[in-house]
Amino acid sequence: MASPAVEIEVDNRVVRVSNPDRVYFPEIGLTKLDLVEYYLAVGPGIVNALWERPCMLHRFPKGLAGPKVHQKRLPAGAPPWVETVQLHFPRWNRTADELCVTELGAVIWAVQMSTVEFHPWNSRRGAVEEPDEWRIDLDPGPDCDRRTVREVAAATRGVLDELGAVGYPKTSGGSGLHIYVRIAPDHGHAEVRRAALAFAREVERRVPHLVTTQWWRKDRDPAHLFIDYNQNARDHTIAAAYSVRGVPDATVSAPLHWHEIADAEPRDFTIRTMPARFAEIGDLHHDIDDHVFDLAPLLGWADRDEGNGAETPPEQKQPSD
Structure with a gap:
């Protein structure tokens, strides 16, 4: 039997998360709700990384045990406050309305829709064809x-x-x-x-x-x-800073101090370890602009x-x- 939904308060939004106990990372037992709580913990960092950028979503509707979906178009059923930007893809001569994050609630809603990874463009919606x-x-x-x-x-x-x-x-x-x-x-x-x-x-x-x-x-x-x-x-997109990766040990794309590169190991940075790191040092990319x-x-x-x-x-x- 499916686990009951939970309601997550995010700033002035409420996001309903269905199947919170669904296991997304079977090798380590992490659930959909664990994923939600991770993105809440690093909220300012992930929002800064995605701010007003067209964003492709890597979704795992059944968790990592199931297929991966590369989604350009915003999934159906988005609340009206979730923002998008329309893009043209010349290879297929088609357009798509992609997620455009302007608040943490949109990130959590995307996780509710089974998103694990966030892959933003290197340009923003105000100048999509001119990267910043x-x-x-x-x-x-x-x-x-x-x-x-x-x-x-x-x-x-x-x-x-x-x-x-x-x-x-x-x-x-x-x-x-x-x-x-x-x-x-x-x-x-x-x-x-x-x-x-x-x-x-x-x-x-x-x-x-x-x-x-x-x-x-x-x-x-x-x-x-x-x-x-x-x-x-x-x-072309790559995983955002603070994005979880769809790999068995739930590693995270983690901002570093330059001096940390000498000793850092990718597996040091996971859903389990990053919240404490973020609480201690904050967003290392906060002043990139x-x-x-x-x-x-x-x-x-x-x-x-x-x-x-x-x-x-x-x-x-x-x-x-």
């Missing part, structure tokens, strides 16, 4: 160890410091690391991606024994780390690289090898 977030995705190859990730993170920070850019790191929730840099919404997705590629190539020059920017997986050394500049392409970087130097690097014969790969998702 440059995302550096340090994606380790299959034979790449944690030491390599840490050394590349240090090299990445060194280049950012030389540029005068302030980077905000976080775990991916897996084996990688993400670093966000706030930028002015002055360029389209293609130009931001082009700048991200120029930056990745510069890091590769500094640590060529550790980093690759090879586009095709078959051409990469599996012990190298790929700096995935393509995460800045239009309609105060540090806006001008992409001009990176676009100059892109001009230089292209003048020397470097090519920019097409904006597309890679086929699996």
Whole structure:
């Protein structure tokens, strides 16, 4: 028999959560209500990460034991106060009204609709085609160890410091690391991606024994780390800061201090551990909007690289090898 619904008060909203005892993470016994309580505990952080961004939802209607649904359109039945933004997807010549978070209640409602992961765009609804977030995705190859990730993170920070850019790191929730840099919404997705590629190539020059920017997986050394500049392409998303990941141990994409990268392990940050961490140190990305970087130097690097014969790969998702 299904467990009774519970009503969750979120600021001035009330969200009805059905089947609160449904087990979402069977290996560790965490329930839908545990997921709700986690997002309540890190509320200011997840709202800051999603604020006014189109957001794709990764839903697990039966928990991790069932299928995963990648949902662009807002699920049916949303209360009128849940906000959206309409997007156009040229690949299919279709539009979709995606969730656009402006309050914690919308996050909790999405969890009620079986959302585990939140994947926002790197632009906001007021300027969907002009990103305000440059995302550096340090994606380790299959034979790449944690030491390599840490050394590349240090090299990445060194280049950012030389540029005068302030980077905000976080775990991916897996084996990688993400670093966000706030930028002015002055360029389209293609130009931001082009700048991200120029930056990745510069890091590769500094640590060529550790980093690759090879586009095709078959051409990469599996012990190298790929700096995935393509995460800045239009309609590409990655898990938000504080988003839970749909993996058996319920790891979380956790913001870090730079000095923590040397010792941090992805499995240190889970639904169970993050609420206490958040209560102690708050949102490490809270002031990201105060540090806006001008992409001009990176676009100059892109001009230089292209003048020397470097090519920019097409904006597309890679086929699996």
